[in-house]
Amino acid sequence: MTHEVRGVVAKAKGAPVSVETVLVPDPGPGEALVKVQACGVCHTDLHYREGGINDEFPFLLGHEAAGVVEAVGDGVTEVEPGDYVILNWRAVCGQCRACLRGRPWYCFNTHNAKQKMTLADGTELSPALGIGAFAEKTLVAAGQCTKVDPEASPAAAGLLGCGVMAGLGAAINTGGVTRGDSVAVIGCGGVGNAAIAGARLAGAAKIIAVDIDDRKLDWAKGFGATHTINSSGTDPVEAIRELTGGNGADVVIDAVGRPETYEQAFYARDLAGTVVLVGVPTPEMRLELPLLDVFGRGGSLKSSWYGDCLPSRDFPMLIDLYRQGRLDLDAFVSETIALDEVEAAFTKMHHGDVLRSVVVFP
Structure with missing residues (x-):
């Protein structure tokens, strides 16, 4: 039929x-x-x-x-x-x-x-x-x-x-955010705000939202951002460092997926911190970083595919959290x-x- x-x-x-x-x-x-x-x-x-x-x-x-x-x-x-x-x-x-x-x-x-x-x-x-x-x-x-x-x-x-799982998973699964961490999220659309919500669920102590749109930054506060940075007029790397004792965040999530935002994420993390790329770049984009900085800063540079989720494990769990009023x-x-x-x-x-x-x- x-x-x-x-x-x-x-x-x-x-x-x-x-x-x-x-x-x-x-x-x-x-x-x-x-x-x-x-x-x-x-x-x-x-x-x-x-x-x-x-x-x-x-x-x-x-x-x-x-x-x-x-x-x-x-x-x-x-x-x-x-x-x-x-x-x-x-x-x-x-x-x-x-x-x-x-x-x-x-x-x-x-x-x-x-x-x-x-x-x-x-x-x-x-x-x-x-x-x-x-x-x-x-x-x-x-x-x-x-x-x-x-x-x-x-x-x-x-x-x-798709989008909400990608952001939540970028924080929880790929980034391994845990209690007391400092987290910065660059780009506060659907995926970025889901990453913020995921960081809050994981118990992050400081969650910094970065965007060029004040309206999106207001949304980010609703999902759990403790601080916001409008990067249209402020250097986000310096601002994130200032908010984290001069060190940088433990986990920085790039939910935009452009060379300039990835570079910001790279330099806005603490030594041995983690960068997670979940924003999807286009085929022509290229990234240039000093290899010595990649070596010298240590830590992890990760890409998050679908929030590294396992649907059979993650979907029912997150729906339970939703039904409990926690997500x-x-x-x-x-x-x-x-x-x-x-x-x-x-x-x-x-x-x-x-x-x-x-x-x-x-």
Whole structure:
């Protein structure tokens, strides 16, 4: 059986997205059909539209999603129809060298659904991050579904599927923030503010937010920043050092992903401190640092892929914290919108007007 649904499609590089009829097949072996309840508008979706990921147009956009499993294919044991799930884009294989060494968050063989969703004329769609959740239903690998507490709001829970998990994980998993640490976060959009929330959860004593937009710095205070720096008129390296006894922060998280912000993060950390890059750079960007400084400052320079998360471990835990009132996922939801408002949401995101617009399905 084929399911006819509405979905947001990017047909050509830079062209406005459109709502199209999408044909979704029943799940085959190892696959799950999910009725999407909510999906966040992430900057990665805009990257797809702009051709910044690859040129495999047309794309079925959307990936930060929560919904209910409607059907599963043969061999699926992880979930069953009726399960409330968050979708993830790193369904681990369990067999690659990373998985076998006990580091499944680095899985080298993550997988997606094998069958293709199509437009009404049969044109195959490339689902964003193997998910394609700006649609009433989507087809994914069963391992991309993580069962969580069904009492959690879909609009909030779905954000763990990408940006919020990336930021939280950058602080907790990659950065190893712990009690009493000083932490600086450069860039206070959705990912950066999630890193701030993660640092607070981990018990950081001092959390310094850095941005060029006072509005975003105000948001950062709400997520747990103890100090803010507007770097449009202040040297952030010197300001972070001044706030940390002249030493620099124990962990500095670059949630922007540009050479200049990475250099700031590098010099704003304490000796033997940690830099975490979670902002995604573009292919043409290059970084130049004196190798002697890299050697002499010691510590760790890390990249955070999806917050180095393991969805089966992290999603239920974070949803429990949300349900306990210890993690305010609702605060990341700036607005809820309809499916045909995604293009307008991209504009708001580009202007920095929102943390997250979230498509909510009736």
